[in-house]
Amino acid sequence: MENTATLTKPVAMIFDMDGTLFQTETLLLPAYHQLFDILREEGHYEGETPDEELMLGCLGMLLDDIWKKVIPNGTPAAHRRADELLLLLELEGLNNEAAVLYPEVKETLEELHRRGVRLFIASNGLEHYVKGIAKARGIMPLFEGIYSAGEHGTASKVDLVRLLLEQHNIQDAWMVGDRSSDVEAGKENGQTVIGCQYAGFGGKQELKGSDVIIQSFSQLLKHYDQTMPSR
Template sequence: MFGTKRKPEALIFDLDGTLFQTETLLLPAYHATFAQLRAEGRYTGETPPERHILGALGMVLKHIWHEVMPEVDESVHRRADELLTAYQIEGLARGEGTLYDGVAGTLKALRDRGMRLFVASNGLEPYVKGVIRTQGLEPLFETEGLYSAGQYQTRSKVDLVKRLLETHGVADAWMVGDRSSDVEAGHCNGLFTVGCDYAGFGKSAELDKADARISRFEQLLDLIES
């Protein structure tokens, strides 16, 4: 155990692979991004396999593109940022993208129990806020409680969570996410960590250091009450 398990005043959630089934929105946008890069003459060749971007989820976009297309210029990475975000926002406006089973009901139950709810994501601000808004979850989260690396230009999720805790005066929280970066962000800030073991984006041992693991999002309620 790295964090102490006690009933928290707040929960901080990762977004992709934790609340939101990222691939339902990401993959169509991913293919559209490479089609446009080719049309602009910025990229040649086939679109890299989907596993490359899915395996890199949880990183900041700068590092994701180094994994997906390490051979191209940084300017192409930045254009890919713009395109991917724009296509995902367009997809959200069309009603694309799906939450994991039980997310909406569980978040409402947590809020009804008086928990303060936050998001800390390595994504870009328009994407993070767009997902929460279009999925109808915005009223459940704290005002100004959606934190993204894109908005605050943080170097790591450790720094992002630290900023969130300090800004909102949170003394005791749980960090909930599906990647090792979420576990690290929680432990480095003295938080109890919950690993979400249902997205399948990361390596099998990635959540070994989490203080607890859940295979369905609803199990979070039982974990808090136990």
Template sequence: MNDNHKLPKPEALIFDMDGTLFETDTLLIGVHERIFTTLREEGLHEGPTPPVEKLLGCLGMLLEDIWNIVMPDSSEAARKRADELMLQYELEGLVAGEGTLYPHVETTLRELKARGCKLFVASNGLEDYVKGVAEHRGIAGLFNGLYSAGEYKTATKVELVARLMKDHGIGAAWMVGDRSSDVEAGKGNGLPVIGCAYAVYGRQEELRGADVLIRDFRELLELQHSRIE
């Protein structure tokens, strides 16, 4: 962890979901193959399944942008159907016990909440998926709010975080995430950004501009404790 002593004490921490709290590939690898098997069966996709690494590299983006990259020559009908199948298969996987949180996420969140921090999620994902991960992995009750682009129809994460802060009257907060969209969301709302360098989905340069990089989720406890007045 590269500590930055200029960070203010936070009243709230705002977390991205995929690649920050949830180790998404533990769910998405199987989902990805099922999506394209179904699309081929329904005549909406021809040829082999795109590499799953392409999909994982898009995590943090809005769905419409994801499919434009993963299957750029697809029809609008195929992309719409892929949206439906992704959510269906993700929720089925979560119910079946697939997908894991990153190490130490639950215990760290519980300790932060016990210290009086307000906890939020701000994700570019779909509402049912974001809430489904939190509920099925037993952390939903730790959050003061679970915000998603799918629910609030925001075009950027900057807008989503602004909405969250306004709704809850949040002044001092830290944005915690692994992608450039998280850095932008924090900086666009005047917040310090904690970059999650343990995540494998984003390239390291995406976290350029983050105030602190952490390589273990537990480092948040030390970082937050050092700001207690």
């Protein structure tokens, strides 16, 4: 998996947000518990808060699909309220310095930007959440485009990445992410996939099909430097 002999330097890199750039649990888990406290108070939910691992295991999925797993017996109104509360609580939580990017993410992105790589984000999250993280953590100016399922209404990350590639006329990119949906999005669109294994949210087969797997974000620069220029 570490062999980069067949890789070529990309024109662009497309990054997932949660579990790739951003340590999601540092923001999500406090908001998650507050969310269920409010749902109980408002009569939308009864019983104990579902295990944190259930929510963390759903990262990378569309919100509609997340709530079907986390609150399977919830009403449509409860799911809509959960959407609203999660966004509100997470945006508030961005003011907390404990909600952080992974180590060396900002520095690595800055170096790639200096080298002329076109940088993008493609996330299944809500628009204000994804852009809110990029803005709050000072990486927004590094990206040429930030794409989210919430903004574009795409049914899958495959569709979201396809839209990004078409709108920016990109033929050669690396899709960088930590979930099977990222692998699928890259491969279905004919792109190289760099799997990120440092978050640990998925199982052993989560990144199957990746061209390279990295154990820390800073390794991305090493692989970029070792590749051959594209023809």
